[in-house]
Amino acid sequence: MVEASAYTDKVMEHFFNPRNVGEIEDPDGVGRVGNPVCGDVMKMEIKVKDGRIADIKFMTFGCGAAIATSSIVTEMVKGKTLEEAMAVDNRQVASALGGLPPAKLHCSNLAADALHKAIEDYRSRAKPAG
Amino acid sequence: MVEASAYTDKVMEHFFNPRNVGEIEDPDGVGRVGNPVCGDVMKMEIKVKDGRIADIKFMTFGCGAAIATSSIVTEMVKGKTLEEAMAVDNRQVASALGGLPPAKLHCSNLAADALHKAIEDYRSRAKPAG
Amino acid sequence: MREVYLDHAATTPVHPEVAEVVHAHLVDAYGNPSSLHRFGRRARSAVEQARERVARALAAEPEEIVFTSGGTEADNLAIRGVARRAGSGHIITSQIEHHAVLHTCEALETEGFAVTYLPVDAQGRVKPEDVAAAIREDTILVSIMAANNEVGTIEPLAAIGAICRRRGVLLHSDAVQAFGQLPLDVGALNVDLMSISAHKVYGPKGIGALYVRRGIRLTPLMYGGGHERRRRPGTENVPGIVGLGMATEIALRELPDRPQAMAAVRDQLIRGIGETIPDVVLNGDPVDRLPNNVNFCFRYVEGESILLALDSKGIAASSGSACTSGALEPSHVLVAMGLPHDLAQGSVRFSVGRGTTAGDIDYVLGVLGPAIDRLRKMSPLYAERAGGGPRAGGTSLEG
Amino acid sequence: MREVYLDHAATTPVHPEVAEVVHAHLVDAYGNPSSLHRFGRRARSAVEQARERVARALAAEPEEIVFTSGGTEADNLAIRGVARRAGSGHIITSQIEHHAVLHTCEALETEGFAVTYLPVDAQGRVKPEDVAAAIREDTILVSIMAANNEVGTIEPLAAIGAICRRRGVLLHSDAVQAFGQLPLDVGALNVDLMSISAHKVYGPKGIGALYVRRGIRLTPLMYGGGHERRRRPGTENVPGIVGLGMATEIALRELPDRPQAMAAVRDQLIRGIGETIPDVVLNGDPVDRLPNNVNFCFRYVEGESILLALDSKGIAASSGSACTSGALEPSHVLVAMGLPHDLAQGSVRFSVGRGTTAGDIDYVLGVLGPAIDRLRKMSPLYAERAGGGPRAGGTSLEG
């Protein structure tokens, strides 16, 4: 159990109204991180157009922090270039939410990792098979 | 400190209205027990007539139990023969008061001892000096 | 907003009669029970009356009751007290005990004691024959809870007590959850030490008691004045003790009816969840179960997110034990019962109370289904449930 | 009958505002602070507000405050916690500490620790130079109280703190009696650990706190949940904690005036006794003395009998520490100060409070003189005082 009043209003707002939930028909890149045995699982799917993230959707199994971080990261990077998106890290995600409880800082804050995986996946597909 | 409500009503009654307090002018026997360093000091003085305790008075430095046991023992033995008085022991004194708190059973319950000392003192005086 | 408190296993609302006597004793019986004077005597007699009430509820003698600051201290005093007194030896407990028992045992292991942590079956029950088999020459104590706080399973305490008595080994039982819900008779159960806590039975927090069978000597946890017959120093928590006494009295008075009434709403909730939400698993024993406990795993979703969703509708429940903070690990109880970690992550405990109504349960059922539904729609595990693996791309990373 | 409570050093009446917030939190903020939901959050924020209040009163940070079940537990946690963490070493304390400190140190001696019990002067004061001289290579802790509970002497804590800081030794102070009566600033005093207890400052019994300077690691007394930053497990005593917070707030608010007001009635009583009763001795320091403390030896009479006489007139006082029960020995504090045992037997402590009036003192003075007189008339020691020995016959027997 987390300590009470651990979450900021911003976390709660994203938890209750998550942006960009779902899956993308025929995504250009998919990133999946986490493991149900350890806690949270996040999946990010992206559509890329002109080197920018044209669309992004997530699916998350996890606690409030996991869902809120997933949601806000999609908002943060939509329309950004892939380079800009790769530069977003979990620390920035946490601070965009007004902070996370200490216990949640690591385990449930994997959204940027999932995003990066999705971008890497896109890039690896874009490359000719080596 | 003793535990609260440790004393019976009878103890309190004797503490507040002790019988036979004081000293006897020219006593036939005197018993003094205890030691201020250890707690209580009791002094019993008796007048003996026809082998009986014709008068008895006490002086006590000590706690409530010490004063009450001194008082009741004088009441118990006044008019009794010396043999009867010698048979009174501290256990009987305590039960005549309706009992004493455990912590008080030994240290502050010396009244019978003081009485016995007074009787012995009387007897030693009565005997021709050996 | 409607508020429905279904976290009575974490703590209970204080009964108004209890709050009243606590307040009265704060104001009127403020003396120190160790003091000789009338203020002290008033406090002393309030404490001793409470002691008699607690003793009566356990079929014990007043002098066998030691007041503590709660269930945790009672558990620590029992186990550490016996162990330190013995000096060395072997302790038997179970894998599903409260952390107050488990972590005390673990600390004693670092101090040279041997500890066996018995497994439990899929319902969370300790097998008496496992206790019998684990007893060694040097076993000094068995500690098995009366009922589990997470899944509500009632342990076969009488059978374990009979074994311990026969083998001459002391038995402690953490009855913090069972007290007030099950009749407890330390004589009939052959229990030598038993922990209870007031705040689980509509009493105040910060006060509990340990039953210590006459003749058992414990090394105290703390040193100071000679309070509680030299077993627990410190000025007595008079209002707390009086509150525990009153809560005990009320529990005893209501014991013929309260458990059945709670079991009725409990069963309404169990039935309702089973009928309206797919892919759920009831944890704990379906029959030998505390009358207040409902514990479900909701597949494909995580427990805390369910709690947040419920909380936003005024419903209070718990995932796992409320006493373990900051932990992202699944409940040690569910893991000991053999649940896979991912399933255990989705467990939620609803614990009803004496004030819970059928209407409360209807309200909860109306909220819960849609909440689970919404979360499952977000869950990649739910989306993948048919295929059994990731739909496309990506690899798994240890989180 | 008129009742005059002059035993505030044993415990204080709960302030009505405190009783009110305790009651309110029993009824309304009954959640478990560890719980995620709104009931838990309400309780958590009440606890954290109280922690801030206590911290502010000591000029400490909130995370440096650990709530305990009282002063006794705070003392035990500080001393045992430091000692067990260190594993071995030497502890310095004084002969006039509360039993919660002394008996903890004695227990640690049986566990292999070395302890120096410093003597005090005739006023009950520890000499800072004695502390300095006693510090060894392996000294792990000094524990000196801020003010003595029996005779009220204020210890030179700042001087001792400076020595300990210079020598790199941790300093614990039992400030249970000083808190609320003297300004306490853990930074200025260089104190690393400080114990307080709510019931001495018009708060509820069964709750206290230990200040633990940031960075100091303690081995806990008990094991269980991760409460109080892993320093003290168990469901938080929310109403008690809130009560301590409120009592602290009131004490802080009244600190500019309360001590002077109490000192005025204290001095009225000291003067009155000195003027009306012969053969008395004021114990403790006449100047560096807690504003609430009056402690006299009445020659030739025994303390308990005085208390009984006062009690029968509704007056509550104490002989020695209220925390030592069943003891017929004279106060260890008076003995350490060099009083002969027989004189020490006749000591009575009157401790005034924020509600004590000049009229109360007049009433006490009217009762006390005749009571002492009556008891002296019964006392063989009084009768013998001129001659200096038994008047006749009889011998002395060890009692």
Ligand SMILES: Cc1ncc(COP(=O)(O)O)c(C=O)c1O
């Ligand atoms: C089974 C069990 N044991 C012990 C405890 C600890 O009790 P307390 O919170 O009073 O310390 C609890 C509850 O927290 C419990 O459920």
Ligand SMILES: Cc1ncc(COP(=O)(O)O)c(C=O)c1O
């Ligand atoms: C100086 C001192 N330390 C410690 C204590 C113990 O505090 P508590 O009774 O809250 O355990 C007391 C009072 O009893 C005291 O006066």
